[in-house]
Amino acid sequence: MTERELFDSYNKDVYRTCYYMLRNTQDAEDLCHDVFVIVFRQDWKSVEHIRAWIMRIAMNQCLNLLKRKQSHLKKQSQIQLLHEQTTASVKSVDTIVLEKAAEEEWEDLLKQLPEKLMAVITLRYIGELSLAEIAETLKIPVGTVKSRLHKALKIMRKELEQNQNLWLKGENQFGTH
Template sequence: MATERDEEDAACLAAWRAGDQAAGQRLFARYYEPVARFFLNKVGDASADLIQRTFLACLESLPRFRGDGTFRSYLFAIAYRQLCQSYRARKGDRIDLTSVSAFALDPSISGLIVEREETQLFLAGLREIPLELQVALELYYWEQCSVAEIATALDVPAGTVKSRLHRARELLRAAIERLAARGDLAERTIDGMETWARAVRERCLREQA
């Protein structure tokens, strides 16, 4: 079921295709922050270049967009491809992004600086799980994407998204337990994962305001 945001996006997209450049600028302005959050906790200083590449690729591929999904799922699909291409350009084409984590790809990236121990542990845990699972979980928690939107973004069936989200939560819990300095900290972080995810989103919004 289309939301009010989806309908507004569709109207802007139609106007943009009809030649209204201001409509395209409104779409880009609306989704700059979500795309920036997408690259958060994954690529560090390289995020600015990938954000630019994502919007450029969106502009170039717009004539081929058939409207099968929402505009934001289409944009996140482009962002995911840009992320994968960036990693493969640096690490080699044979890298398996279905099993390797963002931490394994680049341990030096610290991501967002937060105060709460639970939020720090939550972010660190996300970087320890396979990249494709991290992406699915962050789209679900940070962007409140539906299963259908995540399926479009990752180019997989909806059933696969559901199984990935389930597996991602299991691996995230295990990573948090492994990384936690204390058992009570791990327990609080696991029990309040949605709270810490919301805190990260709100922190991103404040920093990007």
């Protein structure tokens, strides 16, 4: 496999993971570039599990950047909305609004998670890594991956239920006026 083939095979996964960890397109693009600079400076052809290895480098770069930003900004980072994706098919306004609302709700839920939990959720559902690949990427036991995944989903589920209850109460108040 050539460097170009390696890049073409994994750059979308790396970018997507960086974007969901950082929620900033420019930072994600920069880190994606940095990840492949690091990969190409290593003896990547001798790495047995290349995808997990690359994703571990990406995750470490993301976590390092988040730590640097937190020390400078003290949790004042904002989430940028996803770029409008161009599609060949035309979508109805209702479909676009519903998709945007779902994306925003997902990002709101993710931003409330601690970094360790956000990393596991991002790798599992955005990066589509297996539990074993996540464990290898983060250099933690599979059992820890499972417990973090369970805890993160529990937090997200609880938050969704609270949001739904608030929405329903708002509907009831609106309907009684």
